[in-house]
Amino acid sequence: MIQVQSYLEEIRQAAFEERKLLSILVDPDKFDVARASEFFQKIPKETTHIFVGGSTVKEGETCAVVKALKNYCSLPVILFPGDFSQISSEADALLFLSLISGRNPEFLIEQQVRSVEKIKSSDLEVIPTGYILIDGGRQTSVQKVSKTIPINQKDLKLVVNTALAGQYSGKQLIYLEAGSGAEYPVSSEIIKAVSSSLEIPVIVGGGIRTQQQMHNAYKSGATMVVMGTAFEK
Ligand code: 1GP
Secondary structure (H helix, E strand, C coil): CCCCCCHHHHHHHHHHHCCCEEEEEECHHHCCHHHHHHHHHHCCCCCCEEEECCCCCCCCHHHHHHHHHHHHCCCCEEECCCCHHHCCCCCCEEEEEEECCCCCHHHHHHHHHHHHHHHHCCCCEEEEEEEEEECCCCCCHHHHHHCCCCECCCCHHHHHHHHHHHHHCCCCEEEEECCCCCCCCCCHHHHHHHHHHCCCCEEEECCCCCHHHHHHHHHCCCCEEEECHHHCC
C-alpha cells in the first residue's frame, strides 16, 4: 500500500510528541514574488510550514505566490484562505476554515460550499479547522471582512465552549486568532484553557511578534504558532 503523506497527521504527531511548529503566513497581496528567495533567507530556521492567505486577495494572486514559494522551499505550503477564490491546487493542503466564533453564514458554510468545485479538481488535503476570532485590542481585517464580533479575552468560558463545539462537530484543528496586526495576542490563560480541554491540536496566531510571545503560546499548549506581520517587511 502506498503511504499517503498527511499534513494533518504530521501536526497531530507533533502535538502528541509535544514538538512545536512554526508557520510563517504569507499574504499574497503583500508578497513580492521576485523576492521569494530573500524571504526564505529571513524567516527563522525553525519554520516548519508556510501558510498562504489574506482577508482580501486579488483573483489569481494566490496561485502565483504559491508557485513561487514552492520553487524555493520544500516546506509544506498550506492555504489559509480568506475566501474560496484563494484556493489554489498548487498548494499542499487547505485549512478548511469555519469561523465558528461568528454568526455570519457566509463564513460558516457559504464560502465552504462555493469552494467545493475547486477542491474536487485538486489534490489538496482538506483539513477541517474551527477558526475562533478573539479580541486583540484593535479592529482587524478578519473582523471587518467577516462582519463578525471577536470574543472578548475575558470570556474564557465562551472561547472554551466554542472550541469544544468545534471539536464535537468534527473539526480536526482549532485556530485561535487575534487577527493580523493585533495589538496583543491571545492570552496564555485562553491557550491553556482551550488546549487542556481539547483532544485536537491548537494553532495560535495574530499579534505574535517576539520570541517571548511565541514561547508563551507554546508553553501554554499551542502546537503551532503563526506569524505574519513580523516577516512582511
Ligand atoms: C495569523 O493572522 C495571523 O493567524 C497573523 O498575524 O500578522 O499579527 O502575525 P500577524
